[in-house]
Amino acid sequence: MDDIGQAFVIALKLIAAGDAELLATVGLSLAVSLSAAAIAFLVGAPAGAFLVVQTFRTRPALLVVLNALLGLPSVVIGLVVYLLLSRSGPLGFLGLLFTPKAMVIAQAILTLPIVAVLTYRATEAYWTNYRDTFLVFGASKLRMVRTLLAATRGALVTVFLAAFGRAIAEVGAIMIVGGNIKGFTRTMTTAIVLETSRGDLALALGLGIILVGLTVLVSGAAFRLNQRMSDY
Amino acid sequence: MRRLKRLLFILALMLASPAFADEFITLASTTSTEQSGLFSYLIPLFKQASGIDVHVVAVGTGQALAIGARGDADALLVHDREGEDRFVADGHGIDRRDVMFNDFVLIGPKSDPTGVRGLKDANEALRKIAQAKAPFASRGDDSGTHRMELRLWKAAGVDVAAGAAPWRRETGSGMGPTLNLAAGLDAYVLADRATWANFKNRQTLEILSEGDRVLFNPYGSILVNPELHPYVKAAAARRWHEWLTSARGGAAIASYKINGEQVFFLPEAMVR
Numbered sequence: 001m002d003d004i005g006q007a008f009v010i011a012l013k014l015i016a017a018g019d020a021e022l023l024a025t026v027g028l029s030l031a032v033s034l035s036a037a038a039i040a041f042l043v044g045a046p047a048g049a050f051l052v053v054q055t056f057r058t059r060p061a062l063l064v065v066l067n068a069l070l071g072l073p074s075v076v077i078g079l080v081v082y083l084l085l086s087r088s089g090p091l092g093f094l095g096l097l098f099t100p101k102a103m104v105i106a107q108a109i110l111t112l113p114i115v116a117v118l119t120y121r122a123t124e125a126y127w128t129n130y131r132d133t134f135l136v137f138g139a140s141k142l143r144m145v146r147t148l149l150a151a152t153r154g155a156l157v158t159v160f161l162a163a164f165g166r167a168i169a170e171v172g173a174i175m176i177v178g179g180n181i182k183g184f185t186r187t188m189t190t191a192i193v194l195e196t197s198r199g200d201l202a203l204a205l206g207l208g209i210i211l212v213g214l215t216v217l218v219s220g221a222a223f224r225l226n227q228r229m230s231d232y
Numbered sequence: 233m234r235r236l237k238r239l240l241f242i243l244a245l246m247l248a249s250p251a252f253a254d255e256f257i258t259l260a261s262t263t264s265t266e267q268s269g270l271f272s273y274l275i276p277l278f279k280q281a282s283g284i285d286v287h288v289v290a291v292g293t294g295q296a297l298a299i300g301a302r303g304d305a306d307a308l309l310v311h312d313r314e315g316e317d318r319f320v321a322d323g324h325g326i327d328r329r330d331v332m333f334n335d336f337v338l339i340g341p342k343s344d345p346t347g348v349r350g351l352k353d354a355n356e357a358l359r360k361i362a363q364a365k366a367p368f369a370s371r372g373d374d375s376g377t378h379r380m381e382l383r384l385w386k387a388a389g390v391d392v393a394a395g396a397a398p399w400r401r402e403t404g405s406g407m408g409p410t411l412n413l414a415a416g417l418d419a420y421v422l423a424d425r426a427t428w429a430n431f432k433n434r435q436t437l438e439i440l441s442e443g444d445r446v447l448f449n450p451y452g453s454i455l456v457n458p459e460l461h462p463y464v465k466a467a468a469a470r471r472w473h474e475w476l477t478s479a480r481g482g483a484a485i486a487s488y489k490i491n492g493e494q495v496f497f498l499p500e501a502m503v504r
Contacts, residue, residue, distance in 0.1 A: 097304055194267075
């Protein structure tokens with residue numbers, strides 16, 4: 001219990017001091033997770049909506065696979081991405097291993113199924129109600145997807161936040177592909193692991209508190225953005 | 233909608249940005265070395281002298297050697313002579329050089345139920361712990377520390393193969409988590425002096441035995457063979473390698489202190 005009280009004090013002290021290393025770590029966490037969630041969203045949301053409007057024979061199987069991917073252990077994805085980006089691997093010439101870009105790639109792959117499946121769910125209900133209207137007006141598949149996404153905007157904010165939340169909480173995969181390099185690929189989560197392993201539990205918890213605070217801020221900003229957009 | 237498009241544009245820019253302009257090499261090293269804080273001290277000095285940054289990937293020695301064998305690092309700094317020699321013999325590394333050494337200490341609960349406090353002979357201390365079947369925390373992660381621990385048990389004549397010594401717990405993780413376990417269980421543990429000096433969750437643990445020559449832990453720097461791995465930054469890595477083993481690098485290493493104590497010693501000091 002002592003550690004928890006200490007942790008809050010440490011968290012506040014770190015924020016007040018504007019510790020340079022902390023700011024860099026926070027900045028990296030946000031940059032990597034926002035980028036990854038954005039990529040997953042840009043690819044996965046249209047894909048999820050498209051799956052609703054387009055029927056094809058293998059669709060049920062594809063949906064089962066996507067749902068199954070939700071449960072894929074992130075550390076396995078990390079390992080696969082590591083082997084792909086390794087200098088001894090097929091994409092080694094890109095020199096991406098042990099850089100923030102590798103972490104973005106791993107997290108984007110990780111959160112893509114989440115976005116696709118949740119978008120599918122969000123747009124499915126709307127589709128059932130308005131499918132006939134669409135068909136009567138002879139809308140193209142592309143137009144249908146765009147309308148679905150625009151109509152379910154509120155739910156899509158939640159989808160993006162779910163992807164972001166999953167990304168910023170990630171530890172295992174990004175430690176493998178990022179290497180937890182101080183000042184370069186060390187994020188809030190990998191820093192927490194490091195401080196815990198050094199026995200500095202209060203500092204680790206303090207970083208955790210800051211991380212939770214960050215996630216709340218991003219969530220608030222996303223909802224505000226959604227409100228502003230709905231006002232146009 | 234415009235605001236969203238603007239945000240996405242900024243994100244796209246971030247991703248498309250080129251790699252940092254700073255030249256850097258990737259050094260595969262061990263968790264104990266990084267956690268000692270040595271790199272935070274050494275690397276700025278090297279960067280000042282050469283303009284090259286050093287990205288340290290700190291993992292267990294076994295994994296560091298594996299990373300080097302895949303060519304994912306440009307140089308290695310590890311502490312397992314057998315592993316290092318095998319690495320060079322297999323053609324993955326060139327020009328192995330002595331860099332420094334630190335030592336291991338035997339840590340245990342203040343109460344010391346097996347009576348190893350003050351013993352100068354590490355073998356005798358380990359034998360006593362084995363006889364009393366006192367709880368002992370091990371890294372169990374194929375690290376340099378773990379390999380040394382296994383060598384010491386062998387030298388002491390104690391069988392610690394799977395199942396033979398249930399009082400010995402393998403955590404399969406780094407020095408910190410293993411120390412956490414020892415602190416929680418009031419167990420004995422072998423740790424490197426530097427990690428111990430930095431460790432904050434001691435509870436009842438303290439150093440009980442130290443100084444035996446067998447506990448000395450030499451570090452080696454190896455360059456990853458650029459002929460086998462074409463993407464290695466050979467020139468920059470060599471500058472690091474040369475600096476580290478030069479008089480300037482040595483002076484920097486010897487001047488690194490934790491709580492006023494020197495933790496890493498130069499090879500010359502080993503000839504005592």
